[in-house]
Amino acid sequence: MYPLGLRLDRRRVLVVGAGNLAHRRVPRLLDAGADVLLVSPHARDSLRAMASEHRLRWEERRFQASDLDGAWLVLAATDDPAVNAEISALAEEARVFCVRADDREAATAWTPAVGQHEELTFAAFAGGDPRRAAALRDRLLELAATGEVSPPRFRGSGTIPGVALVGAGPGDPDLITVAGRAALAQADVVIADRLAPARLLEELRDETELIDAAKIPYGRQREQDEIIALMLERAKNGKFVVRLKGGDGFVFGRGGEELDACAAAGIPVRVIPGVTSAIAGPALASIPVTERGLVHEFTIVSGHVAPGDPTSLTNWDALARLRGTVVVLMGVRHRGAIAAALIAGGRDAGTPAAVVMDASTPRQREVRTTLAELGDVEVTSPAVLVIGEVTRQR
Numbered sequence: 001m002y003p004l005g006l007r008l009d010r011r012r013v014l015v016v017g018a019g020n021l022a023h024r025r026v027p028r029l030l031d032a033g034a035d036v037l038l039v040s041p042h043a044r045d046s047l048r049a050m051a052s053e054h055r056l057r058w059e060e061r062r063f064q065a066s067d068l069d070g071a072w073l074v075l076a077a078t079d080d081p082a083v084n085a086e087i088s089a090l091a092e093e094a095r096v097f098c099v100r101a102d103d104r105e106a107a108t109a110w111t112p113a114v115g116q117h118e119e120l121t122f123a124a125f126a127g128g129d130p131r132r133a134a135a136l137r138d139r140l141l142e143l144a145a146t147g148e149v150s151p152p153r154f155r156g157s158g159t160i161p162g163v164a165l166v167g168a169g170p171g172d173p174d175l176i177t178v179a180g181r182a183a184l185a186q187a188d189v190v191i192a193d194r195l196a197p198a199r200l201l202e203e204l205r206d207e208t209e210l211i212d213a214a215k216i217p218y219g220r221q222r223e224q225d226e227i228i229a230l231m232l233e234r235a236k237n238g239k240f241v242v243r244l245k246g247g248d249g250f251v252f253g254r255g256g257e258e259l260d261a262c263a264a265a266g267i268p269v270r271v272i273p274g275v276t277s278a279i280a281g282p283a284l285a286s287i288p289v290t291e292r293g294l295v296h297e298f299t300i301v302s303g304h305v306a307p308g309d310p311t312s313l314t315n316w317d318a319l320a321r322l323r324g325t326v327v328v329l330m331g332v333r334h335r336g337a338i339a340a341a342l343i344a345g346g347r348d349a350g351t352p353a354a355v356v357m358d359a360s361t362p363r364q365r366e367v368r369t370t371l372a373e374l375g376d377v378e379v380t381s382p383a384v385l386v387i388g389e390v391t392r393q394r
């Protein structure tokens with residue numbers, strides 16, 4: 001076997017059969033720019049959709065020899081071995097490489113297990129064993145995701161690599177995104193929040209400078225100014241800086257301010273979203289924030305200032321009049337006042353509610369209650385308060 005990368009841009013690829021194999025292979029052919037001709041009396045919905053969007057041409061009939069005219073490659077992917085054999089015999093005569101769904105030994109071309117990570121493409125063959133090939137491909141993808149195979153985008157190479165604003169997820173280190181993990185593995189400097197998962201920090205390279213944002217003294221605003229100053233200073237010195245936040249950095253995470261600061265300083269910045277505790281917390285307690293036929297909206301609010309406080313920007317009365325789910329972050333201290341404001345605004349005191357504490361960590365704990373009793377249940381931080389019908393026990 002001789003491995004090869006095919007450049008298929010605007011080159012005809014004939015796909016005969018529109019079942020499982022075609023469903024799996026055609027999207028990648030289209031991504032490569034191939035001019036796909038699909039021949040099959042029937043097609044799966046996804047392939048029909050591609051035809052109706054004019055991404056490929058679908059001939060709604062059985063294969064005929066002239067379909068091979070002009071093709072550079074053929075996929076014989078019907079469920080009839082006799083038809084596949086006929087296609088591959090004609091392809092052989094026409095000197096067109098043919099991949100066969102049913103008989104790899106009779107095929108003149110094999111497709112590898114393929115993986116893509118940013119600009120890297122992995123193709124694995126494993127002596128004809130597709131499971132081993134897939135396992136090998138997955139291992140390579142893991143290496144790429146953890147940064148062991150560095151995509152050039154993050155390499156220093158003389159220019160400023162910049163800042164990545166990375167959401168770390170709610171606490172379980174497995175709940176960071178693949179992109180977030182890759183950024184951490186390549187970081188020269190990591191500025192981590194209090195809620196950033198400790199195990200992710202353990203995995204950093206020895207030479208990565210770790211700055212614990214929680215240890216920076218001063219009050220809240222001074223602290224944020226100091227973090228931004230450090231972030232910009234390190235980035236201007238050519239370091240690749242990861243600003244790591246719990247959950248998603250753009251949900252009560254001040255990510256917007258950091259984005260603005262980078263933009264104002266001319267520092268390249270990339271936002272890598274995270275899994276927010278506002279949705280993951282309830283989900284990990286089996287609470288969907290929406291439910292068909294029951295709740296068509298959810299609102300995420302900050303409870304860090306009590307309702308009625310002059311600095312509060314939340315219209316609790318309006319929120320009380322909605323029937324959807326209310327998710328409160330930073331609401332532990334004011335939970336009684338929040339519940340009272342919602343009841344005063346018209347929510348039923350018996351509305352079910354739940355509190356999910358330390359979501360996704362080994363310490364995760366949940367309490368089910370009602371709006372009227374939310375202020376009385378024992379709660380520890382960090383916690384997500386969830387109010388609404390979706391919190392009824394499943």
Ligand SMILES: C[S@@+](CC[C@H](N)C(=O)[O-])C[C@H]1O[C@@H](n2cnc3c(N)ncnc32)[C@H](O)[C@@H]1O
Nearest residue numbers: 247248251253276277329330358359382383384
């Ligand atoms: C400053 S906010 C940051 C939210 C974060 N950016 C996010 O998207 O999850 C901190 C609040 O998030 C919530 N929180 C974060 N992690 C949590 C977890 N693992 N379990 C429960 N609540 C969590 C708590 O309400 C906490 O007070």
